[in-house]
Amino acid sequence: MASCRALSANVRLLAISSFTRLLPRVPLNSRFVAVENAFNSLRLNPNSGEFRGTRTKSSMAETMTPKSRGKVNVFDSEDDLSASLAKYTADLSNRISQERDSFTVVLSGGSLVKSLRKIVEQPYIDSVDWSKWRVFWVDERVVPKDHPESNYLLAFTEFLSKIPIPAGNVYTINDALSAEGAADDYETCLKHLVKSKVIDRSESSGFPKFDLMLMGMGPDGHIASLFPGHPLLQEDETWVSFIKDSPKPPPERISFTLPVINSSANIAFVVTGAGKATAVRRALTDSADSDLLPVQLVAPEGELVWFLDKGAASKL
Numbered sequence: 001m002a003s004c005r006a007l008s009a010n011v012r013l014l015a016i017s018s019f020t021r022l023l024p025r026v027p028l029n030s031r032f033v034a035v036e037n038a039f040n041s042l043r044l045n046p047n048s049g050e051f052r053g054t055r056t057k058s059s060m061a062e063t064m065t066p067k068s069r070g071k072v073n074v075f076d077s078e079d080d081l082s083a084s085l086a087k088y089t090a091d092l093s094n095r096i097s098q099e100r101d102s103f104t105v106v107l108s109g110g111s112l113v114k115s116l117r118k119i120v121e122q123p124y125i126d127s128v129d130w131s132k133w134r135v136f137w138v139d140e141r142v143v144p145k146d147h148p149e150s151n152y153l154l155a156f157t158e159f160l161s162k163i164p165i166p167a168g169n170v171y172t173i174n175d176a177l178s179a180e181g182a183a184d185d186y187e188t189c190l191k192h193l194v195k196s197k198v199i200d201r202s203e204s205s206g207f208p209k210f211d212l213m214l215m216g217m218g219p220d221g222h223i224a225s226l227f228p229g230h231p232l233l234q235e236d237e238t239w240v241s242f243i244k245d246s247p248k249p250p251p252e253r254i255s256f257t258l259p260v261i262n263s264s265a266n267i268a269f270v271v272t273g274a275g276k277a278t279a280v281r282r283a284l285t286d287s288a289d290s291d292l293l294p295v296q297l298v299a300p301e302g303e304l305v306w307f308l309d310k311g312a313a314s315k316l
């Protein structure tokens with residue numbers, strides 16, 4: 001018995017065995033669909049990796065890439081991006097909340113949280129069934145919850161404090177533990193919640209299958225706390241692991257592993273700023289098989305959607 005902390009409340013856990021292998025990256029194939037609106041049309045040529053089409057002035061361009069690379073939305077402004085992200089998240093929440101007792105949402109740290117700001121405004125604040133939400137972190141910095149670098153504190157300040165979510169539905173790390181201990185504890189928490197069917201389990205991988213992961217991406221192509229070239233990218237058994245040498249401070253973090261991320265029903269990458277344009281281009285067009293960036297290893301069982309601003313999409 002261990003515990004992962006749910007805000008002020010504690011959530012109790014049981015352990016069950018972990019298993020399975022790293023899911024292979026879904027290969028690039030030549031099938032793709034283009035979604036066009038009145039203003040924009042972009043298509044990825046799967047052979048050359050080039051985007052072709054037109055872009056004109058509008059708030060959004062929608063693009064479909066091969067399935068493994070997801071659907072790409074490009075916005076003229078971060079405000080437009082935030083509005084679309086709110087609608088996407090609320091629609092998913094409404095659909096899944098009607099089918100199940102829980103809607104499991106995983107957050108990253110960083111700028112993603114601010115981009116979520118419009119879901120705590122009308123009409124969503126009143127229409128979303130927040131009591132169904134279960135909130136987790138794809139990665140967390142191993143610092144106290146009131147530390148300025150805590151992902152929990154950021155999410156609480158910008159988002160969780162503004163919604164009527166039961167405290168016991170917010171699953172934070174146990175910040176009294178070491179990085180190893182906190183990762184073990186969080187994994188045990190997830191196993192308990194899978195066993196009690198709060199979190200789905202992927203039938204194909206055996207890993208937990210979250211309804212939605214909302215994630216940012218670093219300029220180096222890192223996602224969660226999975227950094228380029230780091231051995232943690234190879235982890236194929238544990239659900240939650242830790243690092244003590246993160247190139248992005250602070251150095252000690254816990255992180256979901258790739259098999260857990262890839263078992264998701266839905267992943268949204270929210271990426272803004274020209275500083276990330278090169279990594280975005282590699283993620284969406286580079287089919288080279290060596291030296292893949294962490295973001296290129298993401299190929300969820302379900303749907304992958306990108307929310308990009310013009311800067312992040314500037315090299316497509």
Ligand SMILES: O=C(O)[C@H](O)[C@@H](O)[C@H](O)[C@H](O)COP(=O)(O)O
Binds near residue numbers: 110111218222223248
């Ligand atoms: O704890 C973290 O550091 C994050 O979870 C990390 O993976 C973040 O999402 C990216 O670094 C993007 O962060 P920005 O959007 O702030 O660049």
